Amino acid sequence: MANANSPKSSTPLGQGVPPRVRFCPSPTGNPHVGLVRTALFNWAFARHNEGTLVFRIEDTDAARDSEESYDQLLDAMRWLGFDWDEGPEVGGPHTPYRQSQRMDIYKDVAQKLLDAGHAYYCYCSTEELDARREAARAAGKPSGYDGHCRDLSAEQTEAYKAEGRTPIVRFRMPDETITFTDLVRGEITYLPENVPDYGIVRANGAPLYTLVNPVDDALMEITHVLRGEDLLSSTPRQIALYKALTELGIAKETPAFGHLPYVMGEGNKKLSKRDPQSSLNLYRERGFLPEGLLNYLSLLGWSLSADRDIFTIGEMVAAFDVTDVNPNPARFDLKKAEAINADHIRMLDVKEFTERCAPWLRAPFAPWAPEDFDESKWQAVAPHAQSRLKVLSEITENVDFLFLPEPVSDEASWAKAMKEGSDALLRTAREKLAGADWTDPESLKEAVLAAGEEHGLKLGKAQAPVRVAVTGRTVGLPLFESLEILGKEKTLARIDAALAKL
Numbered sequence: 001m002a003n004a005n006s007p008k009s010s011t012p013l014g015q016g017v018p019p020r021v022r023f024c025p026s027p028t029g030n031p032h033v034g035l036v037r038t039a040l041f042n043w044a045f046a047r048h049n050e051g052t053l054v055f056r057i058e059d060t061d062a063a064r065d066s067e068e069s070y071d072q073l074l075d076a077m078r079w080l081g082f083d084w085d086e087g088p089e090v091g092g093p094h095t096p097y098r099q100s101q102r103m104d105i106y107k108d109v110a111q112k113l114l115d116a117g118h119a120y121y122c123y124c125s126t127e128e129l130d131a132r133r134e135a136a137r138a139a140g141k142p143s144g145y146d147g148h149c150r151d152l153s154a155e156q157t158e159a160y161k162a163e164g165r166t167p168i169v170r171f172r173m174p175d176e177t178i179t180f181t182d183l184v185r186g187e188i189t190y191l192p193e194n195v196p197d198y199g200i201v202r203a204n205g206a207p208l209y210t211l212v213n214p215v216d217d218a219l220m221e222i223t224h225v226l227r228g229e230d231l232l233s234s235t236p237r238q239i240a241l242y243k244a245l246t247e248l249g250i251a252k253e254t255p256a257f258g259h260l261p262y263v264m265g266e267g268n269k270k271l272s273k274r275d276p277q278s279s280l281n282l283y284r285e286r287g288f289l290p291e292g293l294l295n296y297l298s299l300l301g302w303s304l305s306a307d308r309d310i311f312t313i314g315e316m317v318a319a320f321d322v323t324d325v326n327p328n329p330a331r332f333d334l335k336k337a338e339a340i341n342a343d344h345i346r347m348l349d350v351k352e353f354t355e356r357c358a359p360w361l362r363a364p365f366a367p368w369a370p371e372d373f374d375e376s377k378w379q380a381v382a383p384h385a386q387s388r389l390k391v392l393s394e395i396t397e398n399v400d401f402l403f404l405p406e407p408v409s410d411e412a413s414w415a416k417a418m419k420e421g422s423d424a425l426l427r428t429a430r431e432k433l434a435g436a437d438w439t440d441p442e443s444l445k446e447a448v449l450a451a452g453e454e455h456g457l458k459l460g461k462a463q464a465p466v467r468v469a470v471t472g473r474t475v476g477l478p479l480f481e482s483l484e485i486l487g488k489e490k491t492l493a494r495i496d497a498a499l500a501k502l
């Protein structure tokens with residue numbers, strides 16, 4: 001590979017044909033953020049260019065794929081708000097969209113490639129391949145497949161068969177340099193010695209990703225392949241395969257390719273699927289909004305403008321051009337993701353906000369008994385909470401003082417707020433609060449302020465023990481609004497309980 005800095009071509013759309021792109025995950029494990037970013041860029045590209053998004057399931061690896069993971073993928077796509085024009089549940093002209101249901105197609109194409117001499121049977125055993133690879137390496141030669149079975153004679157083939165060997169099918173790479181213009185990285189060149197012949201069908205007859213992916217891209221008339229950088233090395237192989245498929249009348253035109261940058265996690269290591277930080281479910285459970293998460297993930301390689309980090313998905317679609325994607329690795333920054341999500345939470349209207357919090361106000365997230373939840377208190381407190389949350393799950397600890405029979409007991413908060421003299425202060429505050437106007441948070445503030453003055457304390461210092469007595473915590477929602485919503489009776493009772501404890 002060479003020359004990653006050459007100019008990028010603009011998206012070759014000019015022919016007036018709307019693009020057809022695909023999102024084609026394998027249903028293995030849980031959906032992860034890398035996958036979501038790929039889906040997002042394909043979706044935004046399709047929508048921006050009024051093209052077609054094909055959702056294809058690459059489930060040809062029976063050992064690793066699972067139905068559970070397939071269901072999770074669809075659920076994730078829906079939660080994120082993506083729609084697709086062809087694929088599972090919506091159908092389309094290239095049905096079926098699950099590769100496990102397309103095996104006859106691949107068998108047929110493999111046979112045609114064999115018949116035309118674009119592929120051949122390779123009888124080499126793993127041990128033989130390993131031994132020759134080692135020898136090549138030791139001799140400082142390219143260590144890929146050495147073409148051993150490219151032109152076996154009929155006798156050699158018979159001899160292998162007689163030994164009981166079962167062959168794989170290998171694609172014959174043309175002995176030529178392959179150059180293509182990546183939509184993200186510019187011109188890329190692969191020399192033939194670096195792209196050896198490769199397997200396309202296993203010895204047991206199962207077709208491999210190397211075959212089924214480009215075959216389906218061809219049959220489904222995909223015009224643009226946007227995918228992660230980890231797949232860059234398969235592109236010269238696929239381009240060669242495409243050429244063969246075109247010759248056979250199976251493919252029309254080789255698609256354009258764009259490889260999205262790596263996402264780096266902690267310690268500047270590639271974020272892997274297995275990294276807990278990369279699990280989409282984690283972000284869902286923590287209460288990321290899909291629009292907040294997508295806004296953040298779009299920044300992994302792309303930006304709307306230098307001075308704007310926060311935008312809606314509609315704004316992204318309107319502006320998205322894959323040739324603007326930056327090829328350099330992008331760093332996944334959880335703090336930034338949360339900050340962006342917080343902005344999206346603030347952008348909701350209050351009603352929407354209260355509705356979206358619903359899952360975290362119930363079991364298993366909420367620690368209070370369902371019957372202790374009070375809808376009118378929730379409606380009253382929600383607007384005060386909205387501007388303070390980074391993720392929706394934080395709502396629970398912010399409002400639990402309203403629904404738990406007693407404030408949570410948090411020793412660290414207690415120790416921090418309850419100092420010498422706190423009991424005297426609390427006694428005065430209780431007295432003044434008892435005489436305050438409980439329909440007006442200002443009046444409650446006056447009461448605590450006045451109590452503080454009597455003890456030589458500023459408001460901040462005076463309200464800390466009150467907050468801990470009533471909510472259990474040193475930080476939380478605006479205190480006097482919180483007290484008003486909790487109500488006079490409970491507030492005073494909690495101060496009494498704290499005094500008893502002191």
Ligand code: GLU
Nearest residue numbers: 024025026058213227231
């Ligand atoms: N099923 C492949 C994967 O999930 C798709 C790769 C591609 O986009 O070509 O890695």
Ligand code: ZN
Nearest residue numbers: 122123124149
């Ligand atoms: Zn061989």
